Amino acid sequence: MNVFWKANNQTYTAKIETLLEYPIDLALLKLEGDIPKHGCVDLDEREPKINQYLYIFGYPKAIGIDYSEGDSATFKYEGESFQKNVLLYKLKEGQLIDGFSGSPLLNLETGKVCGMVNISRDTSSDLGGRAVSTKVILEQFSAIAELNQQFHQQPKPGDINPFKYGRPVPPESFYGRRKAILDLKNRIGAIEPQCINIVGLRRNGKTSLLRYIKERTAEFFQPQQQPLIISLDLSNGKFHSPEGILEGVRRGIKKQIGKEPWSKDDNEDPFEIEDRLQELVDQGDRLIVMLDEFEAISRRLETFNDWGEDWRSKGCAGLLTMVIFSKRPVSELYQSLSLTSPFANIFSTTILGPLEEKAWHNLVEDGFNNDVAPLSWIDELAGGLPYYVQMAASLWWQYRDDEQAKKEFIFQATPRFQELWKDLTEIERHALRYAADVSGLTVPNRAIIDILKRHGLLRQEGGLFSSVFAEFIKNQR
Structure with a gap:
């Protein structure tokens, strides 16, 4: 035939x-x-x-x-x-x-x-x-x-897993965050720059956003604003003291403009430092200092109290603008140590939650290219949170099988869930247990529900972001 x-x-x-x-x-x-x-x-x-x-x-x-x-x-x-x-x-x-x-x-x-x-x-x-x-x-x-x-x-040409989880993504792999980008633009890119606190739980993309700001300055600033962006990772031991942070800023400015703004010996002279920062302002430069992993110095905040007051003063004078990345609002970090935040009233707060649905759909579909992307399967496991979206997509790409990929997702995600659970307050855990249908619990406070939705741990309709996370919670005591 x-x-x-x-x-x-x-x-x-x-x-x-x-x-x-x-x-x-x-x-x-x-x-x-x-x-x-x-x-x-x-x-x-x-x-x-x-x-x-x-x-x-x-x-x-x-x-x-x-x-x-x-x-x-x-x-x-x-x-x-x-x-x-x-x-x-x-x-x-x-x-x-x-x-x-x-x-x-x-x-x-x-x-x-x-x-x-x-x-x-x-x-x-x-x-x-x-x-x-x-x-x-x-x-x-x-x-x-x-x-x-x-x-x-069989491996085929081009069959390289395009998804990555565990490290900050480069700007070309950055998706969504339109609200956070707009919030930042309207603070650090305003006529008069203002400080902002970017808040997000573990692996919600804070460092990826920091990198995006550094490498995509045109989205946040007008050319005439001449941004000098200095980023410091406070988890690095070099910055576990006020002196270390100041030296990091000094070296960062030198790298940006090609000369020392002041000598290292002058780090002890507050008058000299303020004069040199004012010179940068007078020549039209806008100093943006981004502090990542702010929790790394939270146990030392008492020793940073004078530093905080000093930097608040510099921020109010327009000598520098701070962008602080932290798991909790800066004011809460101080309150947890029974301290008064020196930064009261100068920071706005933006919480990084899940990616917009269209954004994470585009992320997955671009990775799968012409293949049909398992969007519903990924949504059930990841709920739009970027780290878990990348993890689920990566594992499905590898195994091409719902059950096998889910089994591996549970194995890989459980240690991350344990870290996340440890970071939550007891009130927040109570609300999540309630959402997981654990019996015998009272109705959670609405304000806590709102915060958990903003972080993306709860969906807008009130359910948990991931069916796997729901099972994890049911086993917590």
Whole structure:
């Protein structure tokens, strides 16, 4: 028999290897001759979800209808169906006519073929039809199952995992954060620069945003504002004293302008330092000092009290502008040590929560390129929080299997959940337990619920951001 390969515009001779009667009603064909290399669909034995959309493409032709050059259709999965103990998939809300028989049934969520169209329930209406499940097909053709698995385990050109988690992302891989960027622009890029506190729980992208500010200054400043951006990671032991921070600023300015703003010996002379900072202002420079990992000095805040008062004074005088990145608002860090914050009233606060839905969808879809991205699966595990989105996408890219990737996600995410849980207050833990349906708990305070939503640990409708995190919470005592 002859087989026409439309994509290749070529007719081939085929031999029937195996013929299976109704209700399976399938034939295994083997093309003869010189066959060019080509791609291969990924076969999926798992059952689709009820009411999930499935897609087919075929070449239907009937009385008064001719789409023999190709036509597509979608159906909703209604559930399992059996004919002579053969597992079929029952489809609804779509019209199956002659020419669609034998079309692959594509699961739009996984991007894999879960069956093959078998029979219509009514060719004159959108009642739907039935399809032979991939599970049955692979049971009948075990050699195909092995060959399909081998093909998709082979490395292919360009098959480099594009997702990364655990390190700050470079600006070219930065997605979303439109509100945070706008907040920053309206503070550090205003006519008169003002201080801002960027707050986010562990791995919510604070350092990635810091890097974005440094390397994408045009988004925050006008050229005439001449920003001098100095960033210090306070987790580095060099900056665990006020003297270390000042020296870091001095060296940072030198690196930016090519000369020392003041000598190291003058670090002890507050008058000289203020005079030199004023010179920078007078020549039109805008000094922006970004302090990352502010918690690293939180246990030493008593020794930083004079430093805080001094820098507040410099900030109010317009000599420098601070951007502090911390897990908690700066005022809370001082309160936790029964100290009064020296920075009262000069900072606005922006909380980094989940990425905008469109932003993280774009992140995932760009990584998967032309492949179908498992957005619903990733959403269930990650809820838009950037670190967990990258982790889930990376693991699904690696395993291409929901169950195996989820198992690895649980293993990788659990230590991070433990760190996160440790950082939370008991009131916040109570609210999360309540959201996880732990019995016997009182209704949480609305203000706490709002804060947890802002951080992204709770979704806007009140549920936990991740089904895996929910199970983790249920096991906490």
